Amino acid sequence: MSQTSSTEEKLDHLKHYFVDSDQQFEASKLGMWVFLVTEILFFGGLFVAYIVYRAWYPELFLLASEELDAFWGMVNTFVLIGSSLTVAMAIRSAQLNQIRGLIINLWITIGLAITFMVIKYFEYSEKFAKGIVPGSAYSYEGVAHEKANIFFSIYYMMTGLHGLHVIIGIGLMIWLVIKAKKKVFHSGYYTPVEITGLYWHLVDVIWIFLFPLLYLID
Amino acid sequence: MSGHHISSARFLWGVAIVLFFLTFLTVAVTWIYIPGPWNVVVAIAIATVKALIVSAFFMNLYWDSKFNILLFVMSIAFFLLMIGITLLDTLFRVDPIPSF
Numbered sequence: 001m002s003q004t005s006s007t008e009e010k011l012d013h014l015k016h017y018f019v020d021s022d023q024q025f026e027a028s029k030l031g032m033w034v035f036l037v038t039e040i041l042f043f044g045g046l047f048v049a050y051i052v053y054r055a056w057y058p059e060l061f062l063l064a065s066e067e068l069d070a071f072w073g074m075v076n077t078f079v080l081i082g083s084s085l086t087v088a089m090a091i092r093s094a095q096l097n098q099i100r101g102l103i104i105n106l107w108i109t110i111g112l113a114i115t116f117m118v119i120k121y122f123e124y125s126e127k128f129a130k131g132i133v134p135g136s137a138y139s140y141e142g143v144a145h146e147k148a149n150i151f152f153s154i155y156y157m158m159t160g161l162h163g164l165h166v167i168i169g170i171g172l173m174i175w176l177v178i179k180a181k182k183k184v185f186h187s188g189y190y191t192p193v194e195i196t197g198l199y200w201h202l203v204d205v206i207w208i209f210l211f212p213l214l215y216l217i218d
Numbered sequence: 219m220s221g222h223h224i225s226s227a228r229f230l231w232g233v234a235i236v237l238f239f240l241t242f243l244t245v246a247v248t249w250i251y252i253p254g255p256w257n258v259v260v261a262i263a264i265a266t267v268k269a270l271i272v273s274a275f276f277m278n279l280y281w282d283s284k285f286n287i288l289l290f291v292m293s294i295a296f297f298l299l300m301i302g303i304t305l306l307d308t309l310f311r312v313d314p315i316p317s318f
Contacts, residue, residue, distance in 0.1 A: 037293040044297040085234040205269045212261035
């Protein structure tokens with residue numbers, strides 16, 4: 001009898017309209033991939049803006065990207081790849097029923113994500129202090145190009161939207177920690193960890209392209 | 219059970235170390251002079267390899283159902299279509315530079 005009740009307990013997460021846990025898991029993951037497709041095309045619009053304007057003003061991009069510090073861009077790339085690793089480790093912990101490891105890995109990921117945002121904050125505030133702001137309020141004289149504000153508007157839109165995704169990711173990780181502490185996850189059910197991981201890796205992939213395109217032009 | 223591939227900790231660390239190395243490489247190639255447009259090509263090529271590694275081994279597409287891979291590939295295809303069709307306009311305008 002006790003065997004049966006423990007099996008039932010482990011199927012708490014299973015919705016009645018799914019045949020079994022695996023089908024539910026695959027359906028959730030498929031849904032997340034459809035969402036990621038929309039995310040790729042969402043950011044894709046900004047990448048197209050970047051490409052169009054770089055084709056129009058190639059010399060502007062060379063000049064203006066010198067205002068961005070490639071060192072901090074590289075540090076942030078390392079931070080995000082590190083956080084992708086810890087998310088992958090968190091999923092592995094969940095798959096192996098190691099809930100403590102899951103929580104620790106999620107906390108490290110949150111820490112790295114906050115590190116990323118703190119570095120981004122210092123980068124932004126250094127530029128704001130110089131008058132490098134998006135749009136028509138741009139007042140920096142240091143870039144010898146009449147369209148300098150266009151590069152920085154693209155920069156702020158792309159990194160800003162990316163930063164927003166990082167902040168949402170931090171929120172999702174905190175939600176996962178709370179659920180993990182309530183012992184919701186086990187090797188038979190860790191779908192939210194898996195699909196948040198997919199989201200987080202996509203945020204990492206987008207930064208992998210933003211870093212060379214914005215910081216490393218020369 | 220395609221969705222439940224469990225990677226070993228060693229494997230995940232290996233993937234991350236390769237990604238760290240490629241990040242360093244992205245920066246290192248800017249120290250040597252590569253005549254443009256090839257510097258952009260090299261930067262995008264390395265970034266693409268990194269993105270493929272992340273999607274295959276961190277996002278588990280390598281072990282995943284073919285349908286999820288199809289979705290990912292189609293999103294890239296439509297993204298390239300968006301770039302291509304837009305450039306067909308913007309690259310061939312008589313008065314190419316707009317006022318903004």
